Amino acid sequence: MPEFGSFSLLLALILTAYNLVIGGLALWGGSASGLRITRRPEAVWNRLGETARRAGIASFVALCCAAFALVWAAFTNDFSVEYIRSHSNIALNPAYKFAALWSGQEGSLLLWAFLLSAYGFVLRVRHRVDVRLSAFASVILSGIQVFFVLLLCVGAPPFSIAPGPVAVDGAGLNPLLQYPEMVMHPPLLYLGYVGFSVPFAFALGALMMRYPGEKWIHITRRWTMVTWLFLTVGIFMGAHWAYSVLGWGGYWGWDPVENASLMPWLTGTAFLHSVMMQEKRGMMKNWNVWLIFSTFLLTILGTLLTRSGAVASVHAFAQSAIGAWFYTFIVIAFAVCLFTFLLQRDHLKSENKLESLVSRESSFLFNNLILLVACFTVLWGTLFPVLSEYVQGSKVTVGAPFYNRVNIPIGLFLLFLTGIGPLLAWRSTSLRSIRRNFILPSVAMAATAIALLVGGLRPWNDGDDMQSTLFSLVAFTLAAGVITAIVEEFLRGAKVVHTQTGKNLLSSIVLLVRRNTRRYGGYIIHFGIVVMFIGIAGGAFNQAREMEMSTGSSLDIGAYHLVSTGMTQDSKAEYDTSYAVLNVYRNGKYVTQLAPEKRIYFAGTDHEQASTIVALHSTAQSDLYTVFEGTNPDTGLPIIKAFLNPLIAWIWIGVAIVVLGTFIALAPNLVRTIVRQRQEDLVPAGAAALGAPGVLAKVPHA
């Protein structure tokens, strides 16, 4: 199998290189024959281009085979392969054997190349959307793919043979990765990272060929949204994994690898917003092109930073020798972007200028500004240790205190803009409109602030944690305003639909959403983000207690009363486990039993590895989070750490709402279909009555 895998990789490299070179040549030839530079007719170049497209499709098949070979080697315990020997073992659960594909450096790079080819496959199969633009995008994607496949063939081969005799068993998978979410988190994150290559390729291709109009944005809108969704879910699944497995009571540690995933998410979010200005008003073309270029480059830069060992990370694959490859690639990619931009910048002239500071456009502009400042802060914090070492000769740590202090105010400002942006009209907003749209949210904010202050959330009384309480108060207040604004938008629209159709409120809302999925899907996403902010703001009230608990002893935290009923030990094929059993009471009533575990993995490893299994009782109000930290060697008693984390569940609920909103935004509009039928069936002259309720259909939506 390793031979088959290596051969598949080589074949993929040849096919991808063919796609790049011959595809590029065909595009040049097509343009040249149009300009009568070459004598060969355009049809010849088109046929050549078609062979390149098919080679691109075939490269996907070759990479499928390579990925299959690695998974097969894991399932068949082929420890002659160094990668499998290092990341799997005989007793490993089959799901985690499958996850071995991305649990190490070489495998994760293979996953990257495989996903890139899968995206390329879809693009090449759907090339009829716009044949020439797709051909450009295909060639650019193959350029990226050549890098990754070459890296796999030379720099980080996943099928290299282990030296010496074949091992009887492998070293096994890192115990921390043996968790269901780790089967999902990396592929989703990679789908997000890699997916941004597609809008990047379209943007660069459109710029290279001086693509007229904004159709490339329509073509890539779904690609970008799906990619953004994958990245969002991937990031939060990683956060949930950290929360459930690492046992420190938090979900985000501002590690460079986490930062690397957040940076393209921030610029990608900015792109999704500002691209609307280009679609609607032909503005911000330069900005949008650079936003998507930056998003792509940040995915590569993040990988470079975390895999080259340039910055220290707790993630296992952070130290390796492939940094030079990424440095070279990022320089080439940036040079290509810059050169194309300089060559074609006259094609990116804005059709309109911003007319008012109080408009949807300016809110998008400020939203972009805040997202980019947040991205810069994260990048700056990630790179500062390197910079400090260069300037001062000593490394420093840039950890959570830095990011929390700098990014929380930025996040709150972003939350504020999330609320006001959709309430402003395009071009300019009248004073009357501002008054009408902002009264209710302002009242809601004032009422919430007063209610919270009266209810006891008074920062000036909270000497221990005054700043975080203040930030939470501001976050809750802003959240109330934003939610009111969103609800108001839905109700206002539903009222119009109700007037037009006579349907009840709920049906009117459903119809409203189906008529303009993009707009109302967007509002639902915003609502999800606000819910997540509420969950994050709850972090200001976290409590923690640690105690050695003998049988019958109790620990109080918040309204919870935990009683220890003893400690139990068990032995499994891969690990020995010890767990404390805790009965949980709330206000004197029995609630549940929690059993936090400490596992010692030994199967197939030279040394034992400890892993924490957190026991959690989650409600909408708070999470009771218990960790078995081990036993005191002197007393033999279990040490239990209990956390009470308010509103954490809101973060995961918020993510679910964001997913729902994105699906809605991706769905096609209902109105266009209905009205097209109506126009065809009822209005033979083509003079559709603009005054009819179906006036929306006159302007097609993306």
Next chain:
Amino acid sequence: MRKLVQPWRGKQFWRGPVFWARTVQTALLCIVTVAMLGAGQSRFDHLGHELMCSCSCGQILLECNHVGCPDSARMIDELRAQVATGNSDTQIQQWFVTKYGATVLAAPMRGGFDNAAWIVPIAVFLLATVGTFVVVWLWKRRALSIAGAAPGFGGELPAGQDPQDAVLRERIRRETEY
């Protein structure tokens, strides 16, 4: 009897520079108060969250949860002892830096070049905000000057255009906005 002067009763006061100066003063005072009050955190907890565990786990000292971590218990005891001596936060941090190196601080806090870590993001934010305002203002001015020069703009419709069409266009624009 002489009437008491109540400047806030007059319309002039609300619009005048004194009102705005006092508003800004109050806002600044609030911000400074907030910042000062933040310093009143429980010192052990506060300092423990600004130091890293030195066992290379990359975790905050008070959040390090490794079984048998060789460093965190000792470092926590050292922190308790340092807080008990009555030394200032800076002195305690310096003590840890001397013993464990600069990476023991969870954020750059030694002064000098470390200040750049804090100043640069704020400077970028301020510059970007001011820059955006300036750009928007320039665009707006240019748009207005073009509008002033263009015939039929600003209420008048080009010749031959039906006013009803304009109303309908406006409606389409409004209804299709997202």
